[in-house]
Amino acid sequence: MKNAWETYGATRYGDRILAVRVENDGARLMVTSLQSSDTGLTRDTLDSGRLFFAVDERLAVVKKIRVRKTSLLETADLVRFEMSQMLLDRPDAFYFDSLPLDEPDGCRRFLAIAYHRRRIDACIEEYTQRLRKPSGFKLDAVALATGYLTFCRVAPGDLQVLIDIGPENATIALIHNRRLRSVGRLDAPFSSGVTIPLANRLGAELKMKLGYLLAELFDEGITVPVARVILSGPYAGDDLLAAALAEHITAEVSRPDFHAGYFQPEAAEGIDGRLEQFLIPLGLAVG
Structure with missing residues (x-):
């Protein structure tokens, strides 16, 4: 794909890391590589592109938060403030993220996520050593949903x-x-x-x-x-x-x-046709 940018999604299962590469030209996604650390995935097998990794919910605090639409604060700031009130540690001990869920009764409901900063930093260091420095991360369940809704019927x-x-x-x-x-x-x-x-x-x-x-x-x-x-x-x-x-x-x-049209024929070589084990990395690679 000409003029496409590449994104990698990676997740760890035990000692194994599974990674996918997705090319995006602004109009179409194409999965060009599916790799595993037990079949040759190393930093040398990665091309250019950003890397995002999955975070287990054990490394985060996850809550549903409702905020009123009429608030004068920026929504992301308000969700972060509400979430910080539920945490035992200082806000600077976390990375924050949120995802809109629905809009009930004049409110907005969000999935609010506070990632434990020290534990995420340790994950960043691990991926930096094994693959490359990540550009970001996402809760594994969110990536799972994204992968399913993007690449599957x-x-x-x-x-x-x-x-x-x-x-x-x-x-x-x-x-x-x-x-x-x-x-x-x-x-x-x-x-x-x-x-x-x-x-x-x-x-x-x-x-x-x-x-x-x-x-x-x-x-x-x-x-x-x-x-x-x-x-x-x-x-x-x-x-x-x-x-x-x-x-x-x-x-x-x-x-x-899976929609076969998203995958280059050679992308799945060596994985025995088991695309389902890559659903979370696929969701991460959407960006």
């Missing part, structure tokens, strides 16, 4: 649940009418592999977590049932995990349906 129904499962955690994003509405995470104890007891444990914990998130949406006026659960991440194709989730979750469970 959205499943039928009003409400979808995205679950990205890695060796250490499960990242959750709830999509209503093609908009991110809620996020969450759970520990996923799969660093030594998936077993039936561990898969059943995660299935039961996911059921409880989704119950909490759906109750929160109910309070916000969203009362439709879950239409589809979409699995991504390195463990999306695990048979034991799929069976456990089917036992605990009543909605249909499937994997993302």
Whole structure:
């Protein structure tokens, strides 16, 4: 693509780093590379372009905040102020970000995120040493939703649940009418592999977590049932995990349906066709 700029998205699953490169000419996105640190991804394999990395929710404080539309303050400043009042540490101990969710009853509702500065700085140093100095970062659940809404065909129904499962955690994003509405995470104890007891444990914990998130949406006026659960991440194709989730979750469970037109044919060489493990990096590379 001529006159295109390149963006990399990267996330860490255990000791592995997965990265994608997306070219953007202002009118079209094209995925030109999908790489893994266990199959040759190094700083020498990256071309020019900005790098963004995913942040686990454990490294942040995430809240939903409502602010009035009539406020004289800049919205971002007001959200940051409201968020800072909920934190135990000084505001300068955090990086702040926010994402608009909806506009109920003359207000604006935001997903407010306060990233622990010292822990993020440690991540920046790690990526600088292993790949290159990052240009920015994003909450993994937000990147998950962005990747799904940008590169995949959205499943039928009003409400979808995205679950990205890695060796250490499960990242959750709830999509209503093609908009991110809620996020969450759970520990996923799969660093030594998936077993039936561990898969059943995660299935039961996911059921409880989704119950909490759906109750929160109910309070916000969203009362439709879950239409589809979409699995991504390195463990999306695990048979034991799929069976456990089917036992605990009543909605249909499937994997993302990617738009093939976004991917250069050679981009997926060497990944065994498992595009779903790159959904979070794809969301990061949108920029």
